[in-house]
Amino acid sequence: MIIVMRHSSTDEEIQAVVDRLDERGFGAHVSRGAERTVIGAIGAQEAEKAALADSLKRLPGVEQVVPILKPYKIVSRESHPEAGRVRFGSAEIGGPKVAMIAGPCTIENREMLLETAQAVKAAGASVLRGGAFKPRTSPYDFQGLGEEGLQYLAEAREATGLPILTEARDVQHIEPVARIADAIQIGARNMQNYEVLRAAGQSGKPVLLKRNFSATVEEWLKAAEYIAASGNLDIVLCERGIRTFESAMRNTLDLSAVYVAKRETYLPVVVDPSHATGDFRAVPPMALAAIAAGADGLLIEVHPNPVEALCDGPQQLTPKRFEGLMDEVRKVAEAVGREA
Amino acid sequence: MIIVMRHSSTDEEIQAVVDRLDERGFGAHVSRGAERTVIGAIGAQEAEKAALADSLKRLPGVEQVVPILKPYKIVSRESHPEAGRVRFGSAEIGGPKVAMIAGPCTIENREMLLETAQAVKAAGASVLRGGAFKPRTSPYDFQGLGEEGLQYLAEAREATGLPILTEARDVQHIEPVARIADAIQIGARNMQNYEVLRAAGQSGKPVLLKRNFSATVEEWLKAAEYIAASGNLDIVLCERGIRTFESAMRNTLDLSAVYVAKRETYLPVVVDPSHATGDFRAVPPMALAAIAAGADGLLIEVHPNPVEALCDGPQQLTPKRFEGLMDEVRKVAEAVGREA
């Protein structure tokens, strides 16, 4: 942490900063320049620094407080120079094989889930996804099958051999999801729900952490750090589009975030083009772009009959289109030295 | 809802849209123009329209589906032409008197809360605010006093006569908060947490609903509609800044949202310049601007010793500065035909 003093700051003001640092267990390194005096905080308890920075910003004569260290350490490349691999049951994310995680937005009933599971398995998917708990954005909307849906997922796994990923939307969902699923999804809206992050971190199951549509990459990685600090290093990041001024698609898919997240951390990164675009026609080009950008896998929504889907119809692929996409993904994966 | 067909759409495609509308209980009004055929959906079950729109978007030949009605009705000005007033205990929000809601970010202990409560009461505040449940954005951060904090709030109310507002951060907090506080705050992060909205809607206590920093005004009003649909019309909206490319302040305070929210709904609107700016020096000008823009009140963070605050130190006012702000607020309130 570096404290930049105002041009007009006095010796007393500079000393007050040094004293405050000392009081909190930090050394101070004062460097007086022609235009600004700069104070470097040295050493000690990283964990206290955010509160300390806040406190320093209130002191007279302080112009700005510049953090030098990134707000994530356990998940950083600095700590783990090698790219990591995470297992969702029998599937590996982060290895040479690109992971295809596919399934319906919502589990509407037993039949549609089994039908979709068989179809995506046949096409080459490696993980089955499906929503059991759904938010009700309107009092009239379908809210998911809950625990019943989890049972259908378990059946679908039995029938196809595909490991299953499903979302825990609340801290109470963590336990049932962790009991049945191979991996827990934390949705974009919960990316900074610290109770959910902690519970997922203590669940013993791998976690897929979606980026919130208005979170910076740094905030996203800080959320991953929170899970890691709770004892769980099996984390997969998932980019799903951010909110910008552009409204041609539902969100703006930020593929440079894949690059940044993989440069900064050892965690595998997958991409969800279905939610990013909200339009099944745009899913294939964005899926291929994600693989070319270095993503370790894709989350693709697949529904046997999207026109009748209870949620997110416009973005779900038919099983047939998903099969076509798999062929294209294989070619691009090979072109970048991977397989699918 | 209006369905715009592509230039190249066929008669069969147009008929398929009409059939689908009929199937869902809507009439169809087809208007064939030189450039586009446009189909108006007439009548019936509004509640089904979002799912219907999704379904229509998948049909061949459909270019776009344009909603005509706003996604909020109960809280709209159309339903309630008069501006509404909401009571937080003895305080009224939305009347001629501008409501000053003040207090610390977090209740750190009994003494600091009582001291702050006395100070803001003396300066002219009408409601006391203070956080009992706090998110832990780092495993090392202070997480609030919980139910103990609620007790201190009740004591402070007893001591000062000020009604109290505090945040429920989770569905489990709604019951204890509703039991003790005069009004329940739903924070920006929970603006689209439908379980929390519903529980607040059923709590019997008035609700202050903060706008999420990446929510459109329409989404914010839709969240208010959700609370209203759960049976609670005593809702106060709170603008607290949005995330944009500008980073000079923590967020960009969107005062035109005050205008839009008051034009579209009957709900009172207050503004939180403390969170919007993150800087105590910017709080007074933004507070005055909010009043001039038509806000019905302000949420101001006040702390007896901000340099030592456990959270949000940089944005909290000292009691003395709050007193100075009250004087300025009174003058601007009078200038726009109100009082404070």
Next chain:
Amino acid sequence: MIIVMRHSSTDEEIQAVVDRLDERGFGAHVSRGAERTVIGAIGAQEAEKAALADSLKRLPGVEQVVPILKPYKIVSRESHPEAGRVRFGSAEIGGPKVAMIAGPCTIENREMLLETAQAVKAAGASVLRGGAFKPRTSPYDFQGLGEEGLQYLAEAREATGLPILTEARDVQHIEPVARIADAIQIGARNMQNYEVLRAAGQSGKPVLLKRNFSATVEEWLKAAEYIAASGNLDIVLCERGIRTFESAMRNTLDLSAVYVAKRETYLPVVVDPSHATGDFRAVPPMALAAIAAGADGLLIEVHPNPVEALCDGPQQLTPKRFEGLMDEVRKVAEAVGREA
């Protein structure tokens, strides 16, 4: 254009809208629903519609005016269902071969330009780019070699056979650039400079139109329409990143814009990952992602010695890295059924 009347609108207000439409040469189609009366404007002079919409918005009782037609027609897929191809001299953009447009940010001197031209030619580039006119963002910055730079470009073309693309930054630059270059670049800052668009449209040379970093795709396509309406259909679009809240990279590369622009228009679309990211390390993954997303080419900044570059050093590739990128681009291009 559809005019939605307020719930409370009167018959007189509705009639006033119909009269205004009639006065401007439009028919009106009034549809009275339970919740809203909707008026469709029929026929006639598209060109007048923006002014007409503005005028209608002021009339009492009007809630909103919804455009039905896109603000571009000449460049639309509707008018040209086939994807177009544009020639920059000997190079074709939009055909099966992905176009690699490479060269330095700025022409610093004759030698560096010739050296770079030879290197990118050897690596397989199809067009040479280089800036002759540069903005001076500070009074102390290098401002480009101007006409002298254009001469060096002509020499480099002679030496390598590569067609040349360079930017006209002002309406006065159009004539000299059009005289020498094979194609005129319109930079992001000039995307809505209508004098420059018109002059480029009348220049007789093909145009590469960069998207402004805060322009919607619709505004970008409208700018292309302006060039086309000035008589020039040889337009190539270039996506180069948009400004969002995310600051990990210089801009957020919006690859879904490639999809949207190609769906909406017949124009070829290329991508500039150098400006989008501002970081040479991020250029290769974003370049490959662009090709996988369907881009018809890339704009890549290459400099013989980026550490000493007079501008944009951090984002320029060395010739050696560019050569490596070409190999990767070839593989991904083939994977998506193209070549490079």
Next chain:
Amino acid sequence: MIIVMRHSSTDEEIQAVVDRLDERGFGAHVSRGAERTVIGAIGAQEAEKAALADSLKRLPGVEQVVPILKPYKIVSRESHPEAGRVRFGSAEIGGPKVAMIAGPCTIENREMLLETAQAVKAAGASVLRGGAFKPRTSPYDFQGLGEEGLQYLAEAREATGLPILTEARDVQHIEPVARIADAIQIGARNMQNYEVLRAAGQSGKPVLLKRNFSATVEEWLKAAEYIAASGNLDIVLCERGIRTFESAMRNTLDLSAVYVAKRETYLPVVVDPSHATGDFRAVPPMALAAIAAGADGLLIEVHPNPVEALCDGPQQLTPKRFEGLMDEVRKVAEAVGREA
């Protein structure tokens, strides 16, 4: 400028940074911490720092380069601790009196300009504005009266005594505008057009500099610095809304920018609520908010018959509404210790 080295940086890499600084005339102050080595660049040629920073970013082992000084100096409060006042003819901006700059978007003809000028003068405006040169966003749009419009402005000044402000949209407009008008407006689209900035800086007339709708406050102040560096200190800043994800109004008026610009510089700041909102109904509350936030004046579009306006009809006030607004502005100005 501070250079932060990677955790893994070697002594050779650190030395290479020190050498590069030395080569460019800077001293280096190396501070080795437990987690990072930090190098402070000391002294000398500020002007070279941007290029130097770019060059340092390419050196191996460098993690980030952190600027310490603001990119504006001449216009900074540090250089001019007192708030400045700028004269537009007989009007003063930045003094106790809030400046009301009013007039039509475009000068449509002599009569309408004179009528509007008389009306705004009678209501209490201090400066007359009106557009002579207009951008043609469509080949069919009205493009302004050009020099003829300037003559009408001069006539209106003669008739009313109001000083006149009008926009130069291109470097060629600077001379005719400077010859006739009392102050030159640089529009949002030209905020970073350095030729226009320089020409305005050398024109000898005061300049009103609008913020681009996607510029940060820092970029805006840097543009003002460019004018100042060209020899002109008579600059007035104008906030007119920024582009965000929110689309309820045309732009998001950023009133905290008024606070930041006045804290950072000595320049007066005015606000244009007409362009920010695009809706005459929203102009009054945003105008009052601007004054309460500390703005030194307002730019208000006024048209005798907005329904028939050739441009921006929805946002222009009638003279009668402007008169009503003046009354309200006076009250709020007094409430914050000013007059109008």
